[in-house]
Amino acid sequence: MQTPSSACETCPVHTEMARLGAVTTGVDAVVALAGNPNTGKSTLFNAVTGLRQHTGNWPGKTVTRAEGAFQFGTRRYKLVDLPGTYSLLSASQDEEVARNFLLFGRPDCTVVVMDASAIERNLYLALQVLEITDRVVVAVNLIDEATRRGIEVDVRSLARDLGVPVVPIVARTGENLMALLTAVAGVASGETRTTPLRTAGTAEFERAVQELLPMIEAVAPGLPNARWVAIRLLDGDAAVEAALTSGELAAIVARQLQPDRRFSDRLALQGAQ
Amino acid sequence: MSESASAPAPVSPQQVLAEAARLRRTLAGGFREEVVSSIYTEVERVSRRAVRTTGTSGTDLDQRIDHVVTSRWLGLPLMVLLLAIVFWLTITGANVPSAMLAEALFAVEDWAAAFSTSLGAPAWLVGFVWHGVFRGLAWVVSVMLPPMAIFFPLFTLLEDLGYLPRVAFNLDFLFRRAGAHGKQALSMAMGFGCNAAGVIATRIIDSPRERLVAILTNNFVPCNGRFPTLILLATVFVAAAFPPAVASLVAAGSVVAIVLLGVAFTLAVSWLLSRTVLKGEASAFTLELPPYRRPGVLRILYTSLIDRTIFVLWRAIQTAAPAGAVIWVLANVHVGGQSLAQIVAAGLQPLGWLMGLDGVILLAYIIAIPANEIVVPTMMMVYMAEGMMTDVPSVETLRALLVDQHGWTLLTAVNLMLFSLLHNPCATTVMTIYRETLSAKWAAVGALLPLGLAVVVTMVTAAVARLVWGV
Numbered sequence: 001m002q003t004p005s006s007a008c009e010t011c012p013v014h015t016e017m018a019r020l021g022a023v024t025t026g027v028d029a030v031v032a033l034a035g036n037p038n039t040g041k042s043t044l045f046n047a048v049t050g051l052r053q054h055t056g057n058w059p060g061k062t063v064t065r066a067e068g069a070f071q072f073g074t075r076r077y078k079l080v081d082l083p084g085t086y087s088l089l090s091a092s093q094d095e096e097v098a099r100n101f102l103l104f105g106r107p108d109c110t111v112v113v114m115d116a117s118a119i120e121r122n123l124y125l126a127l128q129v130l131e132i133t134d135r136v137v138v139a140v141n142l143i144d145e146a147t148r149r150g151i152e153v154d155v156r157s158l159a160r161d162l163g164v165p166v167v168p169i170v171a172r173t174g175e176n177l178m179a180l181l182t183a184v185a186g187v188a189s190g191e192t193r194t195t196p197l198r199t200a201g202t203a204e205f206e207r208a209v210q211e212l213l214p215m216i217e218a219v220a221p222g223l224p225n226a227r228w229v230a231i232r233l234l235d236g237d238a239a240v241e242a243a244l245t246s247g248e249l250a251a252i253v254a255r256q257l258q259p260d261r262r263f264s265d266r267l268a269l270q271g272a273q
Numbered sequence: 274m275s276e277s278a279s280a281p282a283p284v285s286p287q288q289v290l291a292e293a294a295r296l297r298r299t300l301a302g303g304f305r306e307e308v309v310s311s312i313y314t315e316v317e318r319v320s321r322r323a324v325r326t327t328g329t330s331g332t333d334l335d336q337r338i339d340h341v342v343t344s345r346w347l348g349l350p351l352m353v354l355l356l357a358i359v360f361w362l363t364i365t366g367a368n369v370p371s372a373m374l375a376e377a378l379f380a381v382e383d384w385a386a387a388f389s390t391s392l393g394a395p396a397w398l399v400g401f402v403w404h405g406v407f408r409g410l411a412w413v414v415s416v417m418l419p420p421m422a423i424f425f426p427l428f429t430l431l432e433d434l435g436y437l438p439r440v441a442f443n444l445d446f447l448f449r450r451a452g453a454h455g456k457q458a459l460s461m462a463m464g465f466g467c468n469a470a471g472v473i474a475t476r477i478i479d480s481p482r483e484r485l486v487a488i489l490t491n492n493f494v495p496c497n498g499r500f501p502t503l504i505l506l507a508t509v510f511v512a513a514a515f516p517p518a519v520a521s522l523v524a525a526g527s528v529v530a531i532v533l534l535g536v537a538f539t540l541a542v543s544w545l546l547s548r549t550v551l552k553g554e555a556s557a558f559t560l561e562l563p564p565y566r567r568p569g570v571l572r573i574l575y576t577s578l579i580d581r582t583i584f585v586l587w588r589a590i591q592t593a594a595p596a597g598a599v600i601w602v603l604a605n606v607h608v609g610g611q612s613l614a615q616i617v618a619a620g621l622q623p624l625g626w627l628m629g630l631d632g633v634i635l636l637a638y639i640i641a642i643p644a645n646e647i648v649v650p651t652m653m654m655v656y657m658a659e660g661m662m663t664d665v666p667s668v669e670t671l672r673a674l675l676v677d678q679h680g681w682t683l684l685t686a687v688n689l690m691l692f693s694l695l696h697n698p699c700a701t702t703v704m705t706i707y708r709e710t711l712s713a714k715w716a717a718v719g720a721l722l723p724l725g726l727a728v729v730v731t732m733v734t735a736a737v738a739r740l741v742w743g744v
Contacts, residue, residue, distance in 0.1 A: 038563045052580055057435035057568075059561045060459060060477035083476075092479030117564070120320035127312050145564065150327040157323040172569065197319070199311045205304055208296040215292055218284040233293040235305050245286040 017181060019050025020069035020076065027069055027078040029188040034102055034129055035113035036122050037084030040141040042066075044113060044171040045081035048181070053081055060084070063094040065101060072181045077188070080107065086121075088128045088228075089237075102129065103225045105256035109135045109188040111180070116146035116153050116168070130162065130196040132225050137183045138166040144173075163195035208234055220249055335564050339439070343562075348443040355436075356532060359427045361525035364504055367419035368521075374418065378411035401601050409597020412650035413589045417501045421585060424500065425577035428466065433568035437462050438560055444536075449555045451540045452547025453490075454483035456558060461487075461539060464494040466581065468698050469705040471496075476709075482553045485715065486543050488706055492698040492723045493538040495531070497585055498646035502693045503528050505649055509672050510686035527690075535694050542726070589646040596640050596647050600654045614655055628728060629688035629735030631679070638692075643700045648693065684738045688731045695727035 033041040037059030045053050049068030054061060066081040082101055083094035102110060112129050114122040119140070130136055140153055159166040165183035169176045186192030212230040216223065223229065229249070232240040243249040341347055386403040390396070431437070441458035448455050456478050464471030471491040478484040495503055504524070512524035547553060603614040611619075618632035625631040637652035653671075656679060675681040697703070697720045707716035 038561060052576065054576075054580075056429075056432040056437070057563050057566050058432065058437040058459065059563065060456065060474075063473055063476040092477060093484075094476040095479075097476075119324050120316060123316040123320055124312065127315060145566070152325040152327065154323045154325070158319065161319040161322060197315065199308065199315050202301070202304065202307070204300055205308075208300060212289070212293055212296060215284050215289045219286050219289055230293075233290065234297050234300070236294075236297060241290055244289065247286075 015073045015178065015182065016071070017048075017178065018071040019048065020071055021050050022068055024067050024069045024078045026076065028075040029108040030078045030080065030106070031184055031188060032080045032082060032101060032105065032107035032110045033113060034082055034098060034110055034125065035084060036086055036115065036118075036125060039084065039113045039115040039122065040171045041084065041113045042081055044111075044139065044141065044169070045079060047171055047174050047177060049079055060094065063097070065097055070181075072185055075185065075189075077184070080105070085125065087125060088132070100252050101256050103132060103228055104223075104253040106224050107133075107135070109137060109184050111137050111139050111184060113139045113141050113171075116140045116143045117149060117151050119153060119158075126162065127197065127199065130164070131198060132228050134194050134196055135187050135190075136162075136164045136194065136196060137180070137187050138162060138164060139171075139180050140166060140168045141171050143168045143175075144170050162197050165192060165194075205234075216244075219244065220253075223249065223253060338565060339562060342436075342439050343442050348439075352440060352443055353529065353533070355431070357525055357529045359424065359431075360504070360528045361521060362427060363420050363424045364508060364524050364528070365521045366423045367504070368508075370419040371415055375411070375415035378415055379408075382407055382411060397605075400605065401598065405601025406594050406597045409593040409600070409647070409650060409654060410590055412653060413593040413647055414586065416505060416650060417589060417646060418582070418586055420501055420504055421497060421582045422578060424497065425466075425581045426573055429573045429577040429581070430568055433566065433573060435563045435565045438562050441560055442562065445560075447540055448543070451544040452553065452555050453486050453540075453543040454478045454480060454555060454558065455560065457483070457487040457490075457539075457543070460491060461494050461536070464491045464496060466497055467585070468492055468494075468496045468702040472702060472705045472709055479558075480553075480556050482551050483556065485710065486546050486551055488709060489546065489715070489719050489722060490539045490542045492702065492719070493542065493695065494535045495694055496645065496699075497581075498589070498644060498699065499648075499693050500528075501646070502649045503531055503690055506686050506690050506693075507531075509675070510681075510683060513672060514683075531690055531694055534691075538695065538726070542722070585646070589644060592641075592644040593647045593650060596643075596651055597654060599640055600651060604655065618655070627735065628692065628731040629684045629738065630692065630731065631685070633679070634685075634689060634692075638696065642697075645693070645699045684735060688734055691734060692727050692731050695723055695730060697721070697724040697727075 033045055035041050038057065038061075042053045042055045042062050045051065045066065045068060046055065048070045050070075051066070051068045053066050053068075060083075062081060062083045064083070068079050068081070070077055070079060080101060082098040085095040085098040088099050088102065101107070110129055110133055112122075112126045114126065126136075126138060138158065140155055140158070143153070146153060153168065155166045155168050165187065167176060167180040167183050169180050171177075183192070187194065209227060209230045212233065213226055216226045216229055216233075220226070220229075229240060229244070233244070240249075243252065342351060382403050385407070386399050389399045389403065437459060440462055441455060444458040445455035448457050457475070459477065460471050460474040462471075463474040468491050471494070472488050475484050475487040475491070478487055507524040507527040508520075511527045512520040515523045547555075600614070603617065604612050606613050608616065614633075614636065618636050620632065621635040622632035625633075625635045628635075633655050634652055637648055637655055641648045641651045656674060675685075698706075703716055703720045706719040707713065710716065
């Protein structure tokens with residue numbers, strides 16, 4: 001049992017949060033924002049970093065990776081805003097940007113932003129993300145809109161089923177932002193243990209994956225999410241096969257550690273509208 | 274790879290693929306479908322437990338609005354009407370502040386030039402700095418700032434409401450018939466803001482063929498850099514022929530007409546590309562129509578005024594200042610009794626005439642290649658540098674200068690609007706095309722295809738006008 005005063009110290013209300021803008025050097029942890037298109041990732045990104053990434057009410061507006069930073073408590077975090085995606089198996093270039101970072105960018109915590117009015121459709125990506133990493137926090141955004149439409153989301157039930165922290169937020173007004181960041185800090189530091197929901201494959205399938213894994217690790221040492229690569233290869237994914245043989249996989253992994261430099265920062269940040 | 278070379282059994286990627294293929298054969302067919310369906314089963318289970326729906330009041334209104342906004346008969350006309358309202362507000366609202374800004378800034382120019390002279394600055398320096406560089410800046414600020422400050426918030430408002438996906442929905446059938454991707458409507462809409470941003474926005478299109486079509490045709494919608502040109506010409510020439518009561522309506526109407534023409538060219542060129550060098554069928558796609566959301570007024574003002582308006586204006590200023598300097602040099606360096614500007618303009622005159630324009634306009638376009646924003650100011654500066662105009666510019670003096678002293682006709686204005694709509698994208702956009710395609714060839718096509726089209730279209734228009742009406 002905690003004494004009242006010690007509880008106060010750890011209460012989110014008392015944790016200092018600072019928006020650090022675009023200065024992403026010297027950070028302690030990297031946090032990625034994933035989610036379906038138009039669920040409010042960029043709005044959340046802006047609220048937390050103080051940057052002005054272009055936002056708008058239409059799917060597909062963010063096409064590049066934007067990076068910003070914030071401080072929460074004593075630690076500094078880099079926040080990476082990613083294009084929206086429905087699945088990790090997608091083909092278009094904006095979705096590839098998101099997928100590559102989630103798989104190979106080694107985020108310390110991935111925040112899956114969900115639209116409270118469309119939980120079922122949004123869960124598909126959430127489960128895929130849970131397949132590849134333990135370090136996940138789910139943010140159920142647009143709670144106000146869902147309430148207006150008579151949709152109620154039981155975040156406790158979601159958290160129990162998914163095995164990761166689930167926080168309801170309203171990114172536009174900044175509601176519950178502190179609770180979200182507290183959950184992110186816990187998962188990123190490893191203090192919060194998660195038990196992510198995983199859909200079990202068949203025994204033969206698992207054996208095949210285990211057999212292939214050491215070979216992949218021999219070809220590409222230090223590759224994050226080799227398991228995902230193994231599954232894609234077993235599935236006969238031509239794009240992943242090509243990436244492995246051409247050595248592009250290594251290049252993709254290396255690129256995730258650099259800021260997205262293929263466009264000017266201004267264009268990436270503001271859509272230069 | 275050095276690490277694997279030192280390992281006991283070096284593995285090549287080919288061996289991994291072979292092993293994967295072998296293992297795949299040991300698995301029951303359709304194992305992947307099983308995995309996918311088990312994910313869907315989980316999704317359904319989890320969401321059934323977590324979500325409770327008690328009513329659908331909010332979605333009802335959205336659906337009713339969408340029923341009208343995306344309806345078969347009303348969808349497109351409503352879109353055009355909305356566009357017309359936006360331009361009308363921009364044109365009527367920008368007139369007065371534009372004139373006031375121009376008056377103030379040109380007063381500063383006169384005062385500063387006189388002051389510098391009184392301090393003993395040499396005449397060439399005063400001319401270069403104040404009548405060259407500063408005048409260029411003054412033109413850009415007074416011509417561009419007010420329309421942008423009105424147009425951008427209106428555009429951002431529509432974007433925040435959620436209208437853009439509806440536009441894509443309405444235009445989808447047209448793009449599909451042109452062999453292009455329906456999401457091209459979205460990258461096209463971004464092009465209205467900035468063609469470079471529009472080119473980057475094509476990343477939402479998954480098929481490389483359709484993405485290339487979208488990249489190469491993005492230039493056919495006028496970006497905000499070209500809107501001031503179009504709005505100015507529409508106000509000074511087209512609208513001036515009508516009674517004042519309807520003038521601004523006519524001006525807005527002609528800008529809408531030009532925009533629609535741009536969309537028509539987008540579709541026509543997409544169609545041509547899809548049937549020639551970029552052969553293929555349009556692919557299917559799903560597009561979410563998000564709920565309408567109440568826009569945050571303060572945020573809209575901030576985004577559209579600070580981020581967009583100031584950003585674009587600053588870019589224009591950066592390019593206008595050197596352009597102003599170049600023009601001053603061209604106009605003030607004389608060879609054999611003629612200024613360089615006159616010599617170059619005279620050289621371009623025959624081509625300009627064929628296109629229904631003149632040598633000065635083409636010269637302005639060449640100087641303004643880095644940024645479309647400064648074409649009209651550049652043109653004015655070249656005309657003015659010839660010592661023809663000393664007055665504070667107003668719509669009337671501008672019209673007098675162009676019509677009376679330089680022989681402009683309605684044909685000149687219309688062809689200039691056409692040329693501005695179609696000609697090559699600005700340097701930034703061409704660079705962006707190169708970065709997105711990583712191909713010098715496609716970047717060249719992206720620049721030369723519109724330029725060629727612009728020359729041909731204006732020549733045809735000029736020839737027809739001269740033959741039929743004897744202009």
